[in-house]
Amino acid sequence: MVYGFLLSSLFAAPPGLRAQQLAPGANVRGFSLSPEELEGGRLCAAGHVQAALRSATTSVPHRRKMDRYDVKYYKLDLAMENNSLNVAGSVWMRLRVGSQALDSLAFELYQAPAGSPAGTATLLIDSVVVNGRRAPGIRRAGPDATAGLAKPLAANSLADARIYYHGTAPSGNSAAIGNGLSNRSSVNIDTYNGAPTFAYDVTWSLSEPFSAHEWFPCKQVLTDKADSSDVWVTTTQPNKVGSNGVLVRTVPLPGNKVRYEWKSRHPIDYYLISVSVAPYLEYVNYANPAGGPRIPIVNYVYNQAYLDYWKTRIDLTPGFIENYSALVGLYPFANEKYGHTTAPIFGGMEHQTMTTQDGFSFTLTAHELFHQWFGDNVTCASWADIWLNEGFASYGEYLSLQAFDTPASARAWMDNAHQNALLDQGSMSVDDTTSVHRIFNYNLSYKKGAAVIHMLRYLLNDDTKFFRALRTYQTQFRGSTARTADLQRIFEGEAGRPLGYFFQQWFTGHGAPLFDGKWNQNGSSFVLRVNEIASFPYYTPFFDTDVDYRLTFTNGTTQTVRLHQGQATETYYFSVNSTVASVAIDPDQWILDSPYSGAFRDNTLLANRAGTSVIPLSLYPNPCRDQLQLSALPAARLTAEALDATGRVVLRQVVVAQQPTLYTHALAPGLYHLRLLGAQGELLGQSRFVRE
Numbered sequence: 001m002v003y004g005f006l007l008s009s010l011f012a013a014p015p016g017l018r019a020q021q022l023a024p025g026a027n028v029r030g031f032s033l034s035p036e037e038l039e040g041g042r043l044c045a046a047g048h049v050q051a052a053l054r055s056a057t058t059s060v061p062h063r064r065k066m067d068r069y070d071v072k073y074y075k076l077d078l079a080m081e082n083n084s085l086n087v088a089g090s091v092w093m094r095l096r097v098g099s100q101a102l103d104s105l106a107f108e109l110y111q112a113p114a115g116s117p118a119g120t121a122t123l124l125i126d127s128v129v130v131n132g133r134r135a136p137g138i139r140r141a142g143p144d145a146t147a148g149l150a151k152p153l154a155a156n157s158l159a160d161a162r163i164y165y166h167g168t169a170p171s172g173n174s175a176a177i178g179n180g181l182s183n184r185s186s187v188n189i190d191t192y193n194g195a196p197t198f199a200y201d202v203t204w205s206l207s208e209p210f211s212a213h214e215w216f217p218c219k220q221v222l223t224d225k226a227d228s229s230d231v232w233v234t235t236t237q238p239n240k241v242g243s244n245g246v247l248v249r250t251v252p253l254p255g256n257k258v259r260y261e262w263k264s265r266h267p268i269d270y271y272l273i274s275v276s277v278a279p280y281l282e283y284v285n286y287a288n289p290a291g292g293p294r295i296p297i298v299n300y301v302y303n304q305a306y307l308d309y310w311k312t313r314i315d316l317t318p319g320f321i322e323n324y325s326a327l328v329g330l331y332p333f334a335n336e337k338y339g340h341t342t343a344p345i346f347g348g349m350e351h352q353t354m355t356t357q358d359g360f361s362f363t364l365t366a367h368e369l370f371h372q373w374f375g376d377n378v379t380c381a382s383w384a385d386i387w388l389n390e391g392f393a394s395y396g397e398y399l400s401l402q403a404f405d406t407p408a409s410a411r412a413w414m415d416n417a418h419q420n421a422l423l424d425q426g427s428m429s430v431d432d433t434t435s436v437h438r439i440f441n442y443n444l445s446y447k448k449g450a451a452v453i454h455m456l457r458y459l460l461n462d463d464t465k466f467f468r469a470l471r472t473y474q475t476q477f478r479g480s481t482a483r484t485a486d487l488q489r490i491f492e493g494e495a496g497r498p499l500g501y502f503f504q505q506w507f508t509g510h511g512a513p514l515f516d517g518k519w520n521q522n523g524s525s526f527v528l529r530v531n532e533i534a535s536f537p538y539y540t541p542f543f544d545t546d547v548d549y550r551l552t553f554t555n556g557t558t559q560t561v562r563l564h565q566g567q568a569t570e571t572y573y574f575s576v577n578s579t580v581a582s583v584a585i586d587p588d589q590w591i592l593d594s595p596y597s598g599a600f601r602d603n604t605l606l607a608n609r610a611g612t613s614v615i616p617l618s619l620y621p622n623p624c625r626d627q628l629q630l631s632a633l634p635a636a637r638l639t640a641e642a643l644d645a646t647g648r649v650v651l652r653q654v655v656v657a658q659q660p661t662l663y664t665h666a667l668a669p670g671l672y673h674l675r676l677l678g679a680q681g682e683l684l685g686q687s688r689f690v691r692e
Helices: 002-012 037-051 060-066 304-314 317-328 362-370 387-404 407-421 442-460 463-476 484-495 500-508
Strands: 026-028 031-033 069-079 086-097 102-108 123-130 137-141 144-153 158-168 181-188 197-205 228-236 240-242 246-253 257-264 276-278 281-287 295-301 338-342 355-357 378-380 480-482 513-522 525-534 545-553 558-565 569-575 580-585 598-601 618-620 627-631 637-643 649-656 661-663 670-677 683-691
Touching (some): 037 362, 240 295, 281 304, 281 317, 295 304, 317 338, 317 387, 355 362, 407 442, 442 463, 442 500, 463 484, 484 500, 513 580, 525 558, 580 598, 618 683
Parallel strands (some): 069 228, 295 338, 513 598
Antiparallel strands (some): 026 031, 069 086, 102 144, 137 144, 228 257, 513 525, 637 649, 670 683
16 A cells, blocks of 8 residues: 555656756747646636536436427527526427326426525426416425326326426525636636726626526526527616527517527537627627638627727637548537627637637637547547547647647646646546546546547548548537547547457546656667556556657767557567667657656666567558558568467468568457567567557
8 A cells, every 4th residue: 555655656747857848938820828728727717616606406306207208399488687696587498208298397406405494595396387278286396396287297298397486596606616607797708817806897797517507497407408499688788698599589578678599500509509698899700611601700899998908819710620620520509600709708708609708818718629429529428438528628728739739738738637647646537526626627528538538540541531430420429419438439430359358447447657667778679678557456457559769860860660558568679770778658748658658778687589570560542441551661571470469370371572462351340469589480560559
């Protein structure tokens, strides 16, 4: 146990030996990257955690009642102002009854705790009307509400439920239970640099993960997306109301009122329905993704001074949309819009088609936008799989830096991501899905999630396959929800082999590997011995992975070889053409390994094994179909053997230097180990290949 403690402390130590960070003032195409901008995901996490200080509250029996129907449609028709948490109106839920008849309607709506003093914020139900019949009775127990039905609903039938209510949404500052709806009378033009605040009344929603019921009646179940939604809000002019989808019209009403009518015809999860109410200034720009329509980007910002301050950064959004569309598929809501509303939420929230942000730092905007694909179009089916939302959104920051900045800034971001991920040795799978802090654990859900996605890219070793997998994921689960196992199956299809070991190590497993290498050289013969040490061996004793090793020679040239770590200690023999000066392990930071991994020369290590040199072969194309070309054969005539995953020789063929071709048409699709044997059966070369 002492050893385990010391090792975990070593892994958690600041990785100063290898990690780099962009210093304040580092340039991003003319922009200055602050430390906050290096970590847009941290701002996202802060927004979620500060907005939801409590855990999930719905009882298990009530959840079972709600599971007896499927929500098809929400229409919110509410009265709201920018300087109050008062809300009044109705919510229309169209639902489909399950396989059993329904004699009551269960839903969620906030109610002040029993015994609260008079005047405590609460939401009162005026009536529930189902298929035109008023419910004869309503029972409430905390946030659980159940309306008895005047007439039972037949199994598999469609029904319309209208819930009329009014009251005041709770404030997290007073009740310490969450901020489904918030308002503030002053904002800061630049949250990050401490600029002065100015007076400005704004009311906004932030429902993730469990707070939607704090401002409208709903069913808070991730796997029950509504097929479509409408949000109508009546407010006092000159307020504007931002929400999901397309603004169909604004209706002037008596008393200087106006009703904003937003419509979305895409599936939407309960926590992505949103409102923001304030006397906003509207600024619109456009994205033009290849193969798609022109997409309006509707920005509701505080005022002209705020727009002047952030406009250059806001104008990065079209390029981000176009790049993401090229990589993972057209922006999912291209026939509606994208946009932003501003609110002082300490970060951002990826409300579908209209993100809420309190600033426009490079990585925050990139992060929340990528959520429209990962988290909105495809939503995690369980909070245990939140990395499918937050890990991908964080990886979107990296992709945007790759596309719009220098390789150095992208590398600095990945170094920073690894540094944060290694601070927490826990599992990426959320064990307590009722805890907001655990769900939005920055080091695990965000940074480790991004690191695991990066390792999947490395595992495929083919960007065409990697981005095709992401496009398949978007297409297959469009408008729906997915679990980690679903993503695994898609990547297995691209890899051509099972990947259960990978997800067991990195999704459910704990910790990370440290690679301790020794090497020596004798003429052209080179040996590298690598010991892998797991930081939490009780949970994850070993990480099976490929690793890059970069050999730097005394003449200044380098050679990078990719070798497989299939057991705790591996010894690799191969030939080199020059004198090795040093060996770097995982020099391009593909693997989430300890920054203290390294290799040093050990003159006691024999560089020859039985007088032979085993080289890692260069094979192409890899993956292959009917033929595999071998280059730089170590002998004029060799026997090639292909072994399947069980170690069985499934192909044996003689190859010669004049025609170094391995004919693979007889092999089934999958991963194979190739070895080249000399005249005496000695091993002279080895590698792996995939037959498609």
